[in-house]
Amino acid sequence: MSKKRILTVVLTLLVAVCLLATTALAGVAPSAPSMPSAPSGTTEPSTPSQPSQPSQPSQPSQPVVPSQPSQPSEPEMKFVDVAEGAWYYDAVMWAVKNGVTAGMTPTTFVPDGSCTRAQMVEFLWNAVGNPAATIKSVPFTDVPESGSADYWYEDSLLWAYEAGIVAGTTDTTFSPDKVCTRAEMVCFLVRLLSDGATDNMPFVDVPASAWYYNEVQWAWANGLTVGTSATTFSPDKVCTRAEAVEFLYNAFAE
Secondary structure (H helix, E strand, O other), X not given: OOHHHHHHHHHHHHHHHHHHHHHHHHXXXXXXXXXXXXXXOOOOOOOOOOOXXXXXXXXXXXXXXXXXXOOOOOOOOOOOOOOOOOOOHXXXXXXXXXXXXXXXXXXXXXXXXXXXXXXXXXXXHHHOOOOOOOOOOOOOOOOOOOOOOOOOOHXXXXXXXXXXXOOXXXXXXXXXXXXXXXXXXXXXXXXXXXXXXXXOOOOOOOOOOOOOHHHHHHHHHOOOOOOOOOOXXXXXXXXXXXXXXXXXXXXXXX
């Protein structure tokens, strides 16, 4: 075979091979490149939420006003011998509460008990607030030694004598343990309180010549006493503890 023919055959074969290769390549469509997958573990960023509006601060609560401490109640005074309906009940309660007098025991007042002259002076002194006297002694020889326990009424007697409320049963005696009459009690009070006012005397047992006439007259006119009846005062009757505090109550509490 000639070189020319060989060359022709070789070229023909090369062309055929190229055609086959071209046909093979055309039959296989190139696939579209795949989208790269999202990397694992990552998420789409979420849209940031709008920040919440800050809440309005609550109004501070009003401070609780502390309650006023309750006042300690005063111990109730109960005397088994002073009934609430008694005519002297208010006077007894007033006298004890204000330190004018006390019960004879923690539970008894003994309203029907008699009062001595020393006790009456003490009651009156307590009722006016225990004023101090400027004198140091009285001219009475029947009172205990100054400062002794038996002379418990010393301050009240010094005051009463200096103020002209008592003058003694004589120039030198006071008779502190003698029971006090209603006339004496009224005189003690009126000598302290009298402003000279007078009125008609309603009591037939108080004569105009009596040493206590003016005092009883003033006491009746000013509401300190209404007598033992509408027409009697009973001046010589012993003054009881109930009557004593009633006189004082009428004079100082009302």
